[in-house]
Amino acid sequence: MGLQLQMLGTGSAFAKNYYNNNALLYDGTFTLLIDCGVTAPHALHRLGMSFNDIDAVLITHIHADHVGGLEELAFKTKFTFKRKMILYITEELAHSLWEHTLKGGLYQEGEISSLDDIFEVRFLQPLNPQSLTELITVELLPTNHIPGKASYSLYINESIFYSSDMTFEPSLLLNLVQERGCRTIFHECQLSGPGEVHTTLQELLTLPEDIQKITYLMHYADDKDDYLHQTGDLTFLEQNLIYEL
Template identity: 45%
Template sequence: MIELMMLGTGSGFSRKYYNNNALFNLNGYKLLVDCGHTAHRSLNDLGMSWHSAIDGILITHIHADHVGGLEEVALDGKYKYNKKVDLYIAQDLVMPLWNNCLQGGVCDPLHNDLSDFFNVKAQDEKPFQINGIQLALIHTEHVPGKKSYSVLIDDLFFSSDAQFDEKLIVSMNEKTRMLFHDCVLDKSPIHASIDELLTLPYDIQEKIWIMHYSDHLEEYKRNNDMGKLKILQQHKQYLLKN
C-alpha cells in the first residue's frame, strides 16, 4: 500500500501554502520526503506530531523549505522523546546538511555528528527498500553547483525541486504511473515552469500532478489553460496503490 498526504504544496516563499513536503505511507512505514520550516505547523493543523506520525525522513536537498524543520526533530528526539528517526539522504548531502544546516543549532560537546540525532541511512543512486517498497534517488539539476535529487518510489516519480528536463520526464513517463512535479507559474531558471510542462504531449501531461506552486494559483487557473495537468492539494489523502 502506498498513500500520500502533502504537508504542503507551496513554493519556498509561499504565504498561502505550506512547504512542499510529502508524507508517504509505505505499507505502514511513514516516510516524510523533506522536512521544511513549516512542516511542524502543518502536522499540528492535522492533529499530528512528528514523533508519532513519522518513522523516517528522506531529504532531497538542503534548502530551508526542505530541511528547516529537522532541527526540531533532532533536538526533541534527543532530549524529549529519546527517539531517532531514520534519515535517508544521498551520501554527498550528509556533510553539507550537517555542516551548513544543523551543526550550529543542535551540536554540543557530547553530540557533534548527524548520527547522534538520526539513524543515518546514506544512499547512492542504486535502488533501496523501505518496508517492501523500492525507492531510488535520481540526481537532478536545481540550483547550479548544489546537489539535488528527485526520488522514485515504486512506480511514482517525485521531482522535489528540479529544472525542466524533458528527457528525464519522458524517461520517467515510461517507467511510472504518476509524476509529481514542482511547477512555478512564471519562468524560473531553477524550477520547471507551467509553460514548459505544457509543451509535453497530452499523454504525459495526464500523468503529471503539479506541486510547489505559488500563491496565485487559483487566479492563474481562472485565466489560463492548464492542459491536462492536475493539481496536488495539501492535506488531502491520496491512495496511490492498494
C-alpha cells in the same frame, strides 16, 4: 493496501498560503516524511500529528523549505521522544546538512556532535533503487536545480516520479513513462516568470497530452487559483488530501 501520499504542504519556498512542499508517504505501517521544511512542524501539528508519528525522513536537497524543520525534529526526537528517527540521505548531502545547516543550532558538547547523535543515518546511493520497507523502494535520480548544488528527485516503486526542485527535463520524464513504466508524476511547478532554477507551467504544458494527464503540480506560489483553468491536462496537487498511489 497500496501506498498513500499526503502533502504537508504544496507551496513554493516563499508561499504564505501553502506550507512548504513536504510529503508524507504511508505504506500502512510505516510513515516516510519526504523533506522537512521550516513549516513542517506547524503543518504536522495542524494534521494532529507530531514527529513521533514519523518513522523516517528523506532529504532531497538543502534549502530551508526542505530541511529548515530538521532542527526542531532533532531536538524533539532526541530530548522529548528519546528516539532516533531514520534519516535517508546521500553521503554528500549528509556532510553538507551537518556542517552547513544543522551544526550551528544542534551542537552540544558531549551530547550532539554529528548527525549520528540525532538520527539513524541510512545512506542512499543515487541511481540505485533501495528498499526502505517491504512496500517502498526508492531510487534517487540526480536532477538539476542550482548550479553546483546536489538535488535528487525520487523514483518510487518503479512507477511514481516525485520531483525535487528541478529545472525542466522532458527527456527524463519521457524516458520514465515510455521505458520504465512510470504511471504518476508529482512535479514542482513555477506558475509565472522564467524558470531559472525551477520548472515553469509553460514548460510542463509542452509535454505530450498522455504525460500531462498523469502529472500533478506542486511547489506552487500563492496565486495558484489564478491558474486553475490554465493547466491543460495537468492537475494541481492539494495539500492535506490523501492520494492513493
